[in-house]
Amino acid sequence: xxxxxxxxxxxxxTTYTKREVLEAMxxxxxxxxxxxxxxxxxxxxSKKAIDAARLQVAKALGADTDEIYFxxxxxxxxxxxxxxxxxxxxxxxxxxxxxxxxxxAVLHTCKYLEKEGFTVTYLPVDRYGMIDPADLEKAITEKTxxxxxxxxxxxxxxxxxxxxxGAVAHNHKVYFHTDAVQVIGNVPVDVKAQNIDMLSLSAxxxxxxxxxxxxxxxxxxxxxxxxxxxxxxxxxxxxxxxxAGIVGIGKAIELATADIDGHNKRIQGMRDRLLQGILAKIPxxxxxxxxEKRLPGNINVSFEFIEGESMLxxxxxxxxxxxxxxxxxxxxxxxSHVLLATGLPVEISHGSLRLTLGxxxxxxxxxxxxxxxxxxxSRLREMSPLxxxxxxxxxxxxx
Amino acid sequence: MxxxxxxxxxxxxxxxxxxxxxxxxxxxxxxxxGDIMKIFxxxxxxxxTDARFKTFGCxxxxxxxxxxxxxxxxxxxEEAWEVSNKAVAEALEGLPPIKMHCSVLAExxxxxxxxxxxxxxxxxxxxxxxxxxxxxxxxxxxDH
Numbered sequence: 001x002x003x004x005x006x007x008x009x010x011x012x013x014t015t016y017t018k019r020e021v022l023e024a025m026x027x028x029x030x031x032x033x034x035x036x037x038x039x040x041x042x043x044x045x046s047k048k049a050i051d052a053a054r055l056q057v058a059k060a061l062g063a064d065t066d067e068i069y070f071x072x073x074x075x076x077x078x079x080x081x082x083x084x085x086x087x088x089x090x091x092x093x094x095x096x097x098x099x100x101x102x103x104x105a106v107l108h109t110c111k112y113l114e115k116e117g118f119t120v121t122y123l124p125v126d127r128y129g130m131i132d133p134a135d136l137e138k139a140i141t142e143k144t145x146x147x148x149x150x151x152x153x154x155x156x157x158x159x160x161x162x163x164x165x166g167a168v169a170h171n172h173k174v175y176f177h178t179d180a181v182q183v184i185g186n187v188p189v190d191v192k193a194q195n196i197d198m199l200s201l202s203a204x205x206x207x208x209x210x211x212x213x214x215x216x217x218x219x220x221x222x223x224x225x226x227x228x229x230x231x232x233x234x235x236x237x238x239x240x241x242x243x244a245g246i247v248g249i250g251k252a253i254e255l256a257t258a259d260i261d262g263h264n265k266r267i268q269g270m271r272d273r274l275l276q277g278i279l280a281k282i283p284x285x286x287x288x289x290x291x292e293k294r295l296p297g298n299i300n301v302s303f304e305f306i307e308g309e310s311m312l313x314x315x316x317x318x319x320x321x322x323x324x325x326x327x328x329x330x331x332x333x334x335x336s337h338v339l340l341a342t343g344l345p346v347e348i349s350h351g352s353l354r355l356t357l358g359x360x361x362x363x364x365x366x367x368x369x370x371x372x373x374x375x376x377x378s379r380l381r382e383m384s385p386l387x388x389x390x391x392x393x394x395x396x397x398x399x
Numbered sequence: 400m401x402x403x404x405x406x407x408x409x410x411x412x413x414x415x416x417x418x419x420x421x422x423x424x425x426x427x428x429x430x431x432x433g434d435i436m437k438i439f440x441x442x443x444x445x446x447x448t449d450a451r452f453k454t455f456g457c458x459x460x461x462x463x464x465x466x467x468x469x470x471x472x473x474x475x476x477e478e479a480w481e482v483s484n485k486a487v488a489e490a491l492e493g494l495p496p497i498k499m500h501c502s503v504l505a506e507x508x509x510x511x512x513x514x515x516x517x518x519x520x521x522x523x524x525x526x527x528x529x530x531x532x533x534x535x536x537x538x539x540x541x542d543h
Binding site: 305306307309310313314317326335346347350382383384385386387 | 406409410412415416426430431433434435436437452453454455456457458460461
């Protein structure tokens with residue numbers, strides 16, 4: 001027996017670190033270990049490496065280098081953008097607008113600010129997870145200081161009309177932040193053309209290391225610091241720089257954005273074949289998210305009559321790594337807030353499965369999932385009391 | 400996250416299916432909460448001679464159904480009634496706190512099936528000594 005075959009289809013959770021990225025990083029753990037704040041020459045190597053990485057990130061976003069700040073990742077960037085703008089602009093107003101389907105790094109930050117006296121509007125989404133710029137227009141008041149809407153959703157993959165939403169915010173002279181953690185390397189980003197004032201990103205979503213991210217802050221945005229201390233990051237984000245991580249994010253973003261079209265063609269080709277196969281082979285399955293405006297590697301489907309965690313356990317047993325929006329894996333009572341916001345019934349939300357494809361996947365992986373998944377679904381349905389009650393009466397709709 | 404015993408009963412569930420002409424049936428849970436258990440009992444001379452289940456739910460729910468049906472087989476109705484959720488969880492070598500409600504569901508499924516039998520035979524249903532709150536490990540109720 002050889003080693004168990006692993007089919008990793010959870011790239012929206014995290015990605016592996018590419019060899020070229022890792023190789024670029026290693027010297028900064030060993031020979032180039034100097035603290036960039038020091039004045040001797042080995043410290044200068046570290047400083048140069050940070051400058052080079054900052055340029056790589058800036059180029060990928062269409063930003064200037066002095067608009068890029070390194071952080072510990074997506075959650076810190078979201079916290080900084082939202083709390084930083086909220087507290088710095090409190091005199092102007094106390095109203096923040098976000099959406100119902102944001103990542104918890106945004107939603108829980110907004111909940112925290114509500115306790116601190118801010119009011120927050122959560123924009124609804126349609127059944128595909130799309131936010132309507134007209135809803136944003138209506139929600140803005142004289143007190144609005146910030147709009148924060150994610151670029152693309154991590155669960156259902158829906159890509160939001162970011163440039164339009166940014167334009168609405170700017171018409172009212174309101175800052176616009178976007179959590180772009182899922183889009184780097186998948187959707188071209190141009191912060192100027194897309195009307196973005198702040199943008200969060202995280203390296204481990206695009207084949208870089210964990211523990212390093214960045215926040216783009218457009219020149220002139222009034223924002224408080226989040227991490228107080230030393231004078232790093234031009235006195236805006238204290239803490240000795242994670243130099244190896246910074247080198248890693250620079251290399252990773254350069255690789256990820258070098259050929260977005262080519263990457264998408266390959267990933268989307270596999271994704272579409274997998275999705276079509278699932279819809280054709282398994283009855284009673286619904287696609288969640290938008291048909292076209294979705295991340296190239298994302299599949300999110302709900303299966304009637306079965307529950308997501310038991311699906312994941314069986315898939316894991318076969319070596320397939322996936323995720324679900326069922327409550328049973330989240331440690332909470334409710335299934336995914338994203339699926340519920342799209343109007344999906346709670347019982348169907350429990351049966352959701354997310355497969356996110358990426359660079360590691362091959363056509364053989366697609367074949368393998370198409371071989372295993374129908375068996376898993378039918379095995380679980382066979383023991384589901386709901387299936388026999390409803391399922392055999394005239395079959396189920398395939399959307 | 401799960402014990403080997405839970406994984407064993409999840410992957411090789413005992414007693415899956417229905418019993419034709421069952422003597423007692425109990426259905427508990429709610430699809431909105433993410434779990435439903437249906438328990439079927441065959442009862443002869445006050446003894447549970449067969450027990451089967453159908454479950455919609457997570458790994459712990461399936462394993463709890465499997466274990467609960469195993470535990471009641473061969474027992475008198477009085478003994479089967481005493482099979483508690485704790486006994487199910489212990490036999491499974493423990494469940495994560497958030498999953499304890501799955502074992503509660505299994506106990507209630509067995510109770511409902513026994514009372515279904517008693518009602519069919521013109522007997523007073525037995526009363527739950529310690530009615531459980533569906534607490535999902537927290538002080539919350541899934542009552543959509």
